[in-house]
Amino acid sequence: xxxxxxxxxxxxxxxxxxxxxxxxxxxxxxxxxxxxxxxxxxxxxxxxxxxxxxxxxxxxxxxxxxxxxxxxxxxxxxxxxxxxxxxxxxxxxxxxxxxxxxxxxxxxxxxxxxxxxxxxxxxxxxxxxxxxxxxxxxxxxxxxxxxxxxxxxxxxxxxxxxxxxxxxxxxxxxxxxxxxxxxxxxxxxxxxxxxxxxxxxxxxxxxxxxxxxxxxxxxxxxxxxxxxxxxxxxxxxxxxxxxxxxxxxxxxxxxxxxxxxxxxxxxxxxxxxxxxxxxxxxxxxxxxxxxxxxxxxxxxxxxxxxxxxxxxxxxxxxxxxxxxxxxxxxxxxxxxxxxxxxxxxxxxxxxxxxxxxxxxxxxxxxxxxxxxxxxxxxxxxxxxxxxxxxxxxxxxxxxxxxxxxxxxxxxxxxxxxxxxxxxxxxxxxxxxxxxxxxxxxxxxxxxxxxxxxxxxxxxxxx
Numbered sequence: 001x002x003x004x005x006x007x008x009x010x011x012x013x014x015x016x017x018x019x020x021x022x023x024x025x026x027x028x029x030x031x032x033x034x035x036x037x038x039x040x041x042x043x044x045x046x047x048x049x050x051x052x053x054x055x056x057x058x059x060x061x062x063x064x065x066x067x068x069x070x071x072x073x074x075x076x077x078x079x080x081x082x083x084x085x086x087x088x089x090x091x092x093x094x095x096x097x098x099x100x101x102x103x104x105x106x107x108x109x110x111x112x113x114x115x116x117x118x119x120x121x122x123x124x125x126x127x128x129x130x131x132x133x134x135x136x137x138x139x140x141x142x143x144x145x146x147x148x149x150x151x152x153x154x155x156x157x158x159x160x161x162x163x164x165x166x167x168x169x170x171x172x173x174x175x176x177x178x179x180x181x182x183x184x185x186x187x188x189x190x191x192x193x194x195x196x197x198x199x200x201x202x203x204x205x206x207x208x209x210x211x212x213x214x215x216x217x218x219x220x221x222x223x224x225x226x227x228x229x230x231x232x233x234x235x236x237x238x239x240x241x242x243x244x245x246x247x248x249x250x251x252x253x254x255x256x257x258x259x260x261x262x263x264x265x266x267x268x269x270x271x272x273x274x275x276x277x278x279x280x281x282x283x284x285x286x287x288x289x290x291x292x293x294x295x296x297x298x299x300x301x302x303x304x305x306x307x308x309x310x311x312x313x314x315x316x317x318x319x320x321x322x323x324x325x326x327x328x329x330x331x332x333x334x335x336x337x338x339x340x341x342x343x344x345x346x347x348x349x350x351x352x353x354x355x356x357x358x359x360x361x362x363x364x365x366x367x368x369x370x371x372x373x374x375x376x377x378x379x380x381x382x383x384x385x386x387x388x389x390x391x392x393x394x395x396x397x398x399x400x401x402x403x404x405x406x407x408x409x410x411x412x413x414x415x416x417x418x419x420x421x422x423x424x425x426x427x428x429x430x431x432x433x434x435x436x437x438x439x440x441x442x443x444x445x446x447x448x449x450x451x452x453x454x455x456x457x458x459x460x461x462x
Contacts, residue, residue, distance in 0.1 A: 012046055014444045016055045021437045023193075028427060028434065035203035037195075037423040065422050069202070070216065072415045073209035077263035079412040080210040082405035084268035085286050088159065089398040092293065095151040096391050107148065107300070110141040111387045115363045122360050125353035135348045138329065138340040145301050149336035152297065156273060156290045160246055163269040167244045170211050170266070174239035177204050177226065181235075185221035194222065208234070213263035232260040281373040285397040292374030296390045297335035299372035303383055304330050305338070311367070315383070318362035321355045 023040070030036040043055050097105055117137035121130045180201040187194040205226065208214050213229040217236075225236035232251070234240055241252050242261075249258045249270070258270055271287040281295070282288050305328070307316040320326040329351075332338035344351055366382040375393060378386060 011448065012056055014441065014448065016043060016057055017437050017441045017444060019057045021434070021441065024434045024437060028431065031427050033199075035206070036199050037202075065419060068415070068419050068422065072412070072419050073206055073214055073216075075408070075412040075415050076206055076209045077213045079405070079408040080264045081268050082401060082408045084265040085272075086398075086401045086405040088155070088268070088272055088289070089286075089394075089401050091155055092289070092394055093398045095148050095155070095293075096394055105391050107144045108384070108387050108391060110137075110144045111300075111384055113137050114141045115360075115384070118356065118360050118363055121351070122356035125351075125356050128349065131348040131351055134351060135340060135344055139345070141304075142330070142332075142339045145297060145335040145338045149294070149297050149334065149338075152290060152293045153336070159269055159272050159290070163266070163273070164244050164246075166211055166266050166269060167242050167249060170208065171239075171241050173204050173208050173211075174226070174235050174241070177201055177208070177224075177235055178239040180204070181219075181223040185223055188222050198222075209264065211264045212261045212266050228261060228263075230260050230262060232257055285374070286401065288374065292372075293394075294335075295373035296375055299370055299375070300387055300390065301330075301332060301335040301338040303368070303370065303386055305332060312365040313358065313362050314368075315359060315362045318358040319352060319355055321352075321358070326352055 020043075043057060045055055096107065114137045117130075117134045121127075121134045124130050180197050184194045184197045184201070187197065201224070205214060205216060205224075208226065212234075214234065215227045215229055217225040217227065219225050219236075226234040227236070228234060242257070243250050247258075248256050249261060249266075251257050261267065261270075268286070271284070272289045274282070274288045275291045276282065276288065277291065281292055304315050306314055307320065307322075307328075308314045309317055309322060316328055316330070319329045327341050327343055327350075329341060329344065330338060331341050363383060366380060366385065368378075368381050368383070368386075370378040370381055370386045372390075375389065378389060381389075
């Protein structure tokens with residue numbers, strides 16, 4: 001090997017090792033960066049007229065596992081769906097399960113206290129204290145239902161706003177993936193290292209999977225296309241952009257895709273507020289939740305305002321005795337407007353005393369039938385049964401969703417850890433590589449130094 005060829009080999013080796021040092025250092029510095037995958041420089045030998053000419057970097061490879069990545073994205077969608085549902089159901093529990101001073105569910109306690117107040121009033125209808133106690137108990141029941149109804153509406157507005165925010169985030173993420181697609185394509189064409197762009201795109205795809213199910217398809221020049229599991233295009237060349245009008249989600253072409261964006265937080269948000277009226281409510285406990293809450297709370301208030309001779313006679317009929325001249329005890333058309341008659345509030349002595357025993361019988365009767373959206377029809381039931389059924393059904397749903405969410409989160413974390421272990425940076429290995437490359441760099445530099453000295457010596461020969 002001539003001095004010139006040795007110098008060429010050493011020079012190209014120095015350049016190659018310098019790049020490998022940069023790659024290794026970058027791996028180490030990003031070892032804790034979420035979504036970062038280990039990068040390796042691809043080396044090829046240089047042929048100089050049949051003789052070895054050293055080495056060069058011909059590309060870069062990022063550690064990857066497409067199948068495991070797809071599993072992580074799918075698990076992320078499921079975890080996000082259940083986590084969002086769990087968040088909302090915990091708020092429902094706060095609304096329905098708020099406790100009174102004794103730790104009992106406030107609405108159930110208010111119904112029970114109202115029944116007790118009537119029993120005490122029937123025993124002493126002329127007592128002013130019992131009259132006032134009765135009105136106070138009625139007001140407490142009305143306040144509990146009013147508060148619950150208003151809280152459900154506030155939650156409904158919150159979920160609507162959450163949905164709009166989620167759609168906006170989806171649009172932004174898809175635009176960023178489109179931009180990264182273009183940067184990757186350009187970078188590959190120029191022979192640049194695009195590993196960091198791949199990592200950024202992978203993180204975005206996982207973010208999108210938390211919003212809705214995602215299937216990834218490879219396209220030319222390192223680009224990808226994104227579709228939902230049902231085949232709705234999210235990005236293929238151009239990013240789809242979605243809009244939300246408070247009820248439906250439409251794509252860039254104006255098509256309604258509300259039911260096609262499955263999985264992730266977006267499905268949880270849309271399903272929670274879905275309302276298919278006048279069709280029967282969904283049997284899925286996490287679909288049309290607001291509709292079911294409204295209907296079941298209204299069923300409780302209606303149980304006290306609907307007047308029917310029966311048998312058994314309802315509370316409202318028992319109180320008025322069927323007389324059109326006796327003002328109703330409660331007024332209102334739903335749980336939100338449910339209230340004790342204003343005339344009774346201003347004058348508790350005007351409570352109808354003559355029907356007190358009939359009212360007590362009605363409140364204690366257990367042969368009523370009740371219906372509401374999302375609630376199995378109740379027969380041979382009492383007012384207390386209706387209230388307890390509403391509360392217990394939502395409690396059971398909340399418990400089930402909470403357990404499922406915990407399990408899904410654990411599975412997602414396990415898969416993410418597995419992916420990180422397979423594709424992430426092994427710091428110990430990289431530190432060993434860094435030392436090896438530093439030694440190789442020093443050796444190549446020394447060879448160049450020796451060759452320079454040899455050239456100098458030759459030049460000084462006379």
